[in-house]
Amino acid sequence: MQKLIIFLILLVSQLSAQVKFDEHFLPKTLRVDYAHSGNKSEDFYFFKALKEEPYWGGSKVNLIDKFEYGKYLLEVFESASQKLIYSRTFSTLFSEWQTTKEAEKINKSFDESVVMPFPKNKVQIVISSRNRDHSLTPKFRLDIDPKNYFIDRGLKTIYDTIVILNSGDYSKKVDIVIIPDGYTSGQMIKFEKDARRFADYIFNSSPYKENKNNFNVRAVKAPSLERGTDIPAEGQYPNTLLNTTFYTFDEERYLMTEDFNKVRDIAANVPYDQIYILVNSNKYGGGAIYNHYSVCTSDDRYGEYVFVHELGHGFAFLADEYFTSSTAYIDFYPLNIEPLEPNITTLVDFESKWKHLVTEGTPIPTPTESKYKNVTGAFEGGGYVAKGVYRPKMDCSMNSISVDNYCPVCSEAIVKMIQFYSE
Numbered sequence: 001m002q003k004l005i006i007f008l009i010l011l012v013s014q015l016s017a018q019v020k021f022d023e024h025f026l027p028k029t030l031r032v033d034y035a036h037s038g039n040k041s042e043d044f045y046f047f048k049a050l051k052e053e054p055y056w057g058g059s060k061v062n063l064i065d066k067f068e069y070g071k072y073l074l075e076v077f078e079s080a081s082q083k084l085i086y087s088r089t090f091s092t093l094f095s096e097w098q099t100t101k102e103a104e105k106i107n108k109s110f111d112e113s114v115v116m117p118f119p120k121n122k123v124q125i126v127i128s129s130r131n132r133d134h135s136l137t138p139k140f141r142l143d144i145d146p147k148n149y150f151i152d153r154g155l156k157t158i159y160d161t162i163v164i165l166n167s168g169d170y171s172k173k174v175d176i177v178i179i180p181d182g183y184t185s186g187q188m189i190k191f192e193k194d195a196r197r198f199a200d201y202i203f204n205s206s207p208y209k210e211n212k213n214n215f216n217v218r219a220v221k222a223p224s225l226e227r228g229t230d231i232p233a234e235g236q237y238p239n240t241l242l243n244t245t246f247y248t249f250d251e252e253r254y255l256m257t258e259d260f261n262k263v264r265d266i267a268a269n270v271p272y273d274q275i276y277i278l279v280n281s282n283k284y285g286g287g288a289i290y291n292h293y294s295v296c297t298s299d300d301r302y303g304e305y306v307f308v309h310e311l312g313h314g315f316a317f318l319a320d321e322y323f324t325s326s327t328a329y330i331d332f333y334p335l336n337i338e339p340l341e342p343n344i345t346t347l348v349d350f351e352s353k354w355k356h357l358v359t360e361g362t363p364i365p366t367p368t369e370s371k372y373k374n375v376t377g378a379f380e381g382g383g384y385v386a387k388g389v390y391r392p393k394m395d396c397s398m399n400s401i402s403v404d405n406y407c408p409v410c411s412e413a414i415v416k417m418i419q420f421y422s423e
Contacts, residue, residue: 025117057271090291253285288313
């Protein structure tokens with residue numbers, strides 16, 4: 001009886017500590033724009049602007065992040081009570097750039113932004129950055145009065161939008177927005193067809209197909225002046241809306257943009273949780289950063305694979321499991337600690353990863369032998385290196401060019417994220 005009373009007290013305490021959306025927020029978005037500058041070993045934040053956007057696409061239930069993912073943590077505290085009322089983890093293009101050789105030589109600045117439900121009362125936001133041991137250090141604080149008349153209200157760029165899939169209330173669904181780059185005004189019909197085709201690709205793969213009713217997909221018809229995308233090595237620099245470019249970090253197939261706040265401007269035409277940029281090109285490539293944005297091209301023959309592979313990065317913080325392709329990153333995963341990504345391990349703390357999915361008797365590390373082809377284990381090679389980092393299966397959509405081939409570990413991580421946004 002005494003144990004039951006203690007349990008009920010703890011349960012009531014936990015429930016009372018939960019953040020109630022309507023007590024603290026309005027159903028729209030507050031966006032904070034800032035410049036993030038630095039080099040390999042140091043970084044600085046410079047505030048730029050506050051913007052109000054018309055929708056809040058995120059959960060109204062899970063306001064506090066449950067995942068220890070990403071390079072950064074955004075926390076929002078109510079000023080009067082100092083209560084934590086919102087948090088999210090995320091990564092950025094700047095955080096990836098810091099791992100390149102260029103970052104050892106020069107300082108560089110990237111435009112970034114964070115979003116949160118629009119607060120009813122004064123708040124303080126804190127952005128913290130992870131150290132090499134994954135501990136967090138606060139780097140940026142900003143006090144915000146939601147009544148501040150310097151908050152930029154309303155959309156500055158309004159475009160027609162398309163509802164591709166509507167499964168219900170966007171506060172209870174995973175909301176994906178597809179936005180175009182390199183489609184001219186005369187190619188909006190092509191963009192709509194491409195966006196619908198790529199939305200279908202999502203639900204060709206498990207576990208997305210089994211959870212289709214937990215997704216909404218919309219697209220924004222935002223034209224560029226010229227078609228295509230930048231290909232610097234070929235001297236191609238078309239005038240496009242989002243300024244996407246191949247050869248990001250001088251890696252040919254890495255297709256990204258540094259104009260992130262422009263990406264936010266376009267995406268804000270609809271409620272969203274995840275941003276996907278569809279680039280009008282037939283060249284192989286793409287990229288994605290967790291809770292930042294994802295990118296792929298429209299007409300490459302491997303488009304379906306790239307689209308779903310990159311969504312794994314952007315949505316569920318899945319790591320690349322391949323180790324033979326070139327990258328610009330240096331010492332991306334320290335071998336003396338566990339990576340934060342759910343689908344790779346250094347075996348430093350395998351208990352915290354997917355040991356629960358390994359059948360008893362499976363050797364760890366697991367030999368790359370035919371008898372283990374369909375077994376979940378720990379196979380050496382992953383996270384861009386051949387030694388010291390291990391992946392869950394011999395093959396997976398996060399490893400090879402393959403469709404509908406997520407391993408059980410990746411699938412579990414995706415399902416957890418779907419549930420987080422759709423509760």
